[in-house]
Amino acid sequence: MVDYVIETRNLSKIYSKTSVVDSIDMHVEKGKIYGLLGKNGAGKTTTMCMLLNLTYPSDGEIYLFGKDPKRHPMEIYPKIGSIIETPGFYENLTAYENLKILAKMRGDFNPHRINSVLELVNLSDVKSKKFKDFSLGMKQRLGIAAAIMHNPELLILDEPINGLDPFGIKEIRELLKRLSHEFGITILISSHILSEIENIADVIGFMDSGVLIEEISKEDLLNRLDKFVEFEVSDIDLAIGILETLELKDKRDFTSSGGTIRLYSHLELRDKFNALFVKAGIDVKKVNLCEENLEEFFTRFVSNN
Amino acid sequence: MLTFIEMEFLKLKRSNIFMLSLFGAILPPLLMFIAVFAFDEGHTFDLLFKNVNMYMSALFAVMLFAIMISYLFGREYNEHTLKTMLTIPVSRGKFLLSKYVMFLVWIVILTVVTSLSTLAFGFIAGLDGFSLRLFIESFARLLLANVLLFMTFSPFVFISLLITNMVPAMVGGAGLALVNMLIYGQTWAPYVPWVCPYLIASGEIAQYSTSIAVSYGVILTTFAIGLAISYIYFTRTDVSL
Numbered sequence: 224m225v226d227y228v229i230e231t232r233n234l235s236k237i238y239s240k241t242s243v244v245d246s247i248d249m250h251v252e253k254g255k256i257y258g259l260l261g262k263n264g265a266g267k268t269t270t271m272c273m274l275l276n277l278t279y280p281s282d283g284e285i286y287l288f289g290k291d292p293k294r295h296p297m298e299i300y301p302k303i304g305s306i307i308e309t310p311g312f313y314e315n316l317t318a319y320e321n322l323k324i325l326a327k328m329r330g331d332f333n334p335h336r337i338n339s340v341l342e343l344v345n346l347s348d349v350k351s352k353k354f355k356d357f358s359l360g361m362k363q364r365l366g367i368a369a370a371i372m373h374n375p376e377l378l379i380l381d382e383p384i385n386g387l388d389p390f391g392i393k394e395i396r397e398l399l400k401r402l403s404h405e406f407g408i409t410i411l412i413s414s415h416i417l418s419e420i421e422n423i424a425d426v427i428g429f430m431d432s433g434v435l436i437e438e439i440s441k442e443d444l445l446n447r448l449d450k451f452v453e454f455e456v457s458d459i460d461l462a463i464g465i466l467e468t469l470e471l472k473d474k475r476d477f478t479s480s481g482g483t484i485r486l487y488s489h490l491e492l493r494d495k496f497n498a499l500f501v502k503a504g505i506d507v508k509k510v511n512l513c514e515e516n517l518e519e520f521f522t523r524f525v526s527n528n
Numbered sequence: 529m530l531t532f533i534e535m536e537f538l539k540l541k542r543s544n545i546f547m548l549s550l551f552g553a554i555l556p557p558l559l560m561f562i563a564v565f566a567f568d569e570g571h572t573f574d575l576l577f578k579n580v581n582m583y584m585s586a587l588f589a590v591m592l593f594a595i596m597i598s599y600l601f602g603r604e605y606n607e608h609t610l611k612t613m614l615t616i617p618v619s620r621g622k623f624l625l626s627k628y629v630m631f632l633v634w635i636v637i638l639t640v641v642t643s644l645s646t647l648a649f650g651f652i653a654g655l656d657g658f659s660l661r662l663f664i665e666s667f668a669r670l671l672l673a674n675v676l677l678f679m680t681f682s683p684f685v686f687i688s689l690l691i692t693n694m695v696p697a698m699v700g701g702a703g704l705a706l707v708n709m710l711i712y713g714q715t716w717a718p719y720v721p722w723v724c725p726y727l728i729a730s731g732e733i734a735q736y737s738t739s740i741a742v743s744y745g746v747i748l749t750t751f752a753i754g755l756a757i758s759y760i761y762f763t764r765t766d767v768s769l
Binding site for chain 2: 272276297307310314
């Protein structure tokens with residue numbers, strides 16, 4: 224039996240007759256990085272807020288670590304670290320003081336732990352700087368420090384790389400991978416940046432308009448990415464004519480744009496098509512065997528669903 | 529609860545509002561000190577304490593407390609820290625209650641500052657008639673008035689949770705102070721929650737035909753209603769991000 228750290232059943236949220244999250248069944252396995260992918264307004268943040276008891280569900284059930292968090296909040300939530308949107312801290316206090324407040328409230332204040340976690344996110348040099356003087360990237364890093372300070376078993380991170388520079392993104396990505404693979408921390412991470420989710424997640428949940436369309440493992444995703452052959456030709460109309468005489472249909476078997484034809488079926492016959500084009504006097508400037516990237520898959524997937 | 533209060537104090541570190549409130553607590557004694565010379569207001573400690581207590585608890589504290597409440601209860605919304613605090617996790621009920629306690633502690637601090645600064649200004653002005661008993665009695669009256677006023681401010685907690693911006697609190701506080709001025713001396717003043725504290729603490733309530741129990745009842749009812757609606761609102765609504 225699969226050990227789910229997060230499981231939801233028919234989880235829904237309705238704001239004044241508008242369904243923001245619509246009956247989602249989410250399954251996050253222990254030790255995995257689950258990427259929640261969707262456009263802005265897809266319902267990712269609301270879903271995470273419901274998991275964290277910041278927003279009350281209109282309907283449905285939530286199970287965290289196999290238990291109902293409403294009944295066992297003090298047992299479950301201390302095992303979770305989170306960032307929801309931009310991290311919120313007291314502006315008049317320093318990074319250290321902000322973390323001290325959280326640790327004291329949690330009842331596990333340890334100055335060494337705060338210093339080591341600040342070092343981990345490269346903020347130890349600015350630990351005495353007031354939060355209001357932090358850059359967006361520094362704020363985000365402090366948010367991550369706060370989320371991992373108490374050694375949580377589950378991290379719920381809503382767009383954690385917002386505002387980070389490419390080096391910061393790489394650092395955080397490596398850190399999250401390490402936390403998951405070395406320490407077995409389960410991570411639910413949301414983003415609208417497809418490449419980020421592709422880089423980090425073991426399982427991807429596709430959300431659109433409040434609906435969790437599908438949960439796909441990375442392996443399944445790779446198998447489902449469409450492959451195609453791209454021909455760059457001198458006479459597109461003639462090339463299309465040749466394909467149509469072979470009973471290949473536009474939009475179904477191939478698409479065309481500018482001087483390029485993308486062939487989605489009969490890929491094994493690409494050398495024969497190439498020979499036919501050449502024989503008809505068409506200059507074939509390029510023939511590439513390509514694979515759909517996540518962005519193209521997501522666009523196709525959402526429009527199909 | 530002690531940790532909550534300790535953390536509330538830490539949150540006030542380097543806070544402009546806290547420093548301004550301390551200045552606010554000194555302002556009525558300072559103005560009365562000036563009045564001693566400018567308007568020949570009398571040269572006794574007794575009169576100075578009475579005047580400070582009246583202007584503080586019937587007028588200035590009303591404005592000051594409205595601003596303090598807005599800051600104390602609204603800052604978690606304005607600085608987006610509520611989502612961070614509640615996911616620790618912290619019980620929403622306890623969190624709200626700790627804010628109420630912190631508000632009361634803050635008021636007590638201001639009361640001490642007002643009383644001590646009045647004493648200091650009295651000595652600087654060379655007023656007559658000082659006795660320790662007079663000081664303690666005056667402090668006790670101001671403390672009683674401010675604590676009762678604290679209770680009447682619970683509906684403002686609800687408003688601060690609903691509208692987290694400080695501007696409505698400032699306008700509301702100023703408006704309420706004006707209403708207090710208009711109502712003071714009217715026969716039905718003992719029925720108005722924000723006038724009652726001064727009338728009870730100063731003993732002026734005896735000049736009205738209304739029983740003191742009625743005024744206490746008005747204050748307690750206001751407190752209970754404000755506490756209940758702020759608790760229900762805070763524990764049952766989604767946290768705005």
